[in-house]
Amino acid sequence: xxxxxxxxxxxxxxxxxxxxxxxxxxxxxxxxxxxxxxxxxxxxxxxxxxxxxxxxxxxxxxxxxxxxxxxxxxxxxxxxxxxxxxxxxxxxxxxxxxxxxxxxxxxxxxxxxxxxxxxxxxxxxxxxxxxxxxxxxxxxxxxxxxxxxxxxxxxxxxxxxxxxxxxxxxxxxxxxxxxxxxxxxxxxxxxxxxxxxxxxxxxxxxxxxxxxxxxxxxxxxxxxxxxxxxxxxxxxxxxxxxxxxxxxxxxxxxxxxxxxxxxxxxxxxxxxxxxxxxxxxxxxxxxxxxxxxxxxxxxxxxxxxxxxxxxxxxxxxxxxxxxxxxxxxxxxxxxxxxxxxxxxxxxxxxxxxxxxxxxxxxxxxxx
Numbered sequence: 001x002x003x004x005x006x007x008x009x010x011x012x013x014x015x016x017x018x019x020x021x022x023x024x025x026x027x028x029x030x031x032x033x034x035x036x037x038x039x040x041x042x043x044x045x046x047x048x049x050x051x052x053x054x055x056x057x058x059x060x061x062x063x064x065x066x067x068x069x070x071x072x073x074x075x076x077x078x079x080x081x082x083x084x085x086x087x088x089x090x091x092x093x094x095x096x097x098x099x100x101x102x103x104x105x106x107x108x109x110x111x112x113x114x115x116x117x118x119x120x121x122x123x124x125x126x127x128x129x130x131x132x133x134x135x136x137x138x139x140x141x142x143x144x145x146x147x148x149x150x151x152x153x154x155x156x157x158x159x160x161x162x163x164x165x166x167x168x169x170x171x172x173x174x175x176x177x178x179x180x181x182x183x184x185x186x187x188x189x190x191x192x193x194x195x196x197x198x199x200x201x202x203x204x205x206x207x208x209x210x211x212x213x214x215x216x217x218x219x220x221x222x223x224x225x226x227x228x229x230x231x232x233x234x235x236x237x238x239x240x241x242x243x244x245x246x247x248x249x250x251x252x253x254x255x256x257x258x259x260x261x262x263x264x265x266x267x268x269x270x271x272x273x274x275x276x277x278x279x280x281x282x283x284x285x286x287x288x289x290x291x292x293x294x295x296x297x298x299x300x301x302x303x304x305x306x307x308x309x310x311x312x313x314x315x316x317x318x319x320x321x322x323x324x325x326x327x328x329x330x331x332x333x334x335x336x337x338x339x340x341x342x343x344x345x346x347x348x349x350x351x352x353x354x355x356x357x358x359x360x361x362x363x364x365x366x367x
Contacts, residue, residue, distance in 0.1 A: 003053040005045075006106030008098045009033075009062055015098035016041065019106040020053070028099050033064065038071055045075050058109040060084055061117050069119065085276065086115035120240040127211055127237040131280065134204040134230075137197050144194050151187050167195060208233050216339070217242075221332070223341035225298045226291020231284050238281035239336065248333035256282050257326040273322060285325040285332070292328075302347040304328065 001021055008015045014037075016029045029044070031037040048055050057072055058080045059065055069079045082105065089104055108114050120128070145164045152159050152173070164170055170191045177187060212218040212233045221232035245251040252258050256277030259270050275282070289308075292299045299305045304327055312320040335342060 004110040005057040006102040007059040008102040017102040017106040083115040083117035124240040226295045234284040242336040248330040251333040252329045
């Protein structure tokens with residue numbers, strides 16, 4: 001007999017509703033998220049398994065879901081992680097209590113009507129954490145530099161945007177303030193903090209590079225002109241397994257780059273992109289486009305860049321970059337699915353491609 005277990009998981013405790021198919025079991029329990037609480041819950045699961053029940057557990061995706069899922073699956077019980085974006089019954093319920101949510105989850109699980117979410121691999125999870133820490137530190141550095149620019153401007157010193165990039169230039173600014181007798185005491189702690197935080201950023205970048213060393217997916221992504229190791233590592237961390245996307249449209253939608261669409265009766269309305277996917281992945285794809293734009297010497301003849309230049313005239317830079325990122329996501333999906341590096345020849349305009357191939361053939365014959 002099937003036993004459906006709905007779990008409303010929180011940081012300090014979780015509420016459980018046990019529901020059997022014949023309704024003979026229907027009870028609530030609450031456990032703490034400590035060692036004793038987990039062991040008590042696992043012991044109850046073992047009792048039902050040994051009694052011959054086919055036990056299934058369902059839980060929403062939260063910060064500690066991976067740990068919860070790992071412990072429960074160690075008992076030999078299937079755990080389904082709910083896709084909260086597609087399961088609004090709990091979030092939009094007018095009766096929002098832990099007991100009600102746990103029971104609702106159990107009832108939908110019993111009817112096999114829960115939309116599931118896939119947890120990424122442990123390797124991808126660790127990589128995401130490193131990337132997130134780096135992102136937080138980089139934002140801190142940018143904020144500190146903006147504060148320094150403001151303090152210097154208040155002392156009549158107008159600094160350029162990238163003037164604080166190097167440690168040598170920051171030291172020079174402190175020397176100028178000291179020579180002129182200006183308020184360097186307020187600036188010096190900020191600059192010293194920038195130095196320390198940048199050192200931590202470099203340490204994290206070194207760890208990220210070591211973690212993705214020899215990773216095939218990162219190697220393929222870095223074959224795209226203008227794509228660095230951090231950007232490639234970000235895409236790799238959030239793609240995890242390209243085979244889980246049936247086609248490039250699903251991949252674009254996962255990245256949040258698909259346009260919003262509403263089709264009702266005979267009317268079709270399209271809006272901006274959904275932005276429903278992981279923001280770091282979407283940002284990384286945009287950075288890949290900007291990398292190709294900066295490498296015009298190599299990419300100017302690419303059809304993608306020719307469309308970019310043509311679209312920018314009447315759509316503007318912002319919308320054009322997003323549209324190009326969506327097209328690039330299609331290329332990325334094919335590259336990763338087929339395990340093929342970026343092919344500049346296939347990206348080149350047909351006429352230019354023909355000329356390049358003829359030149360290569362002539363060079364081969366001459367050799």
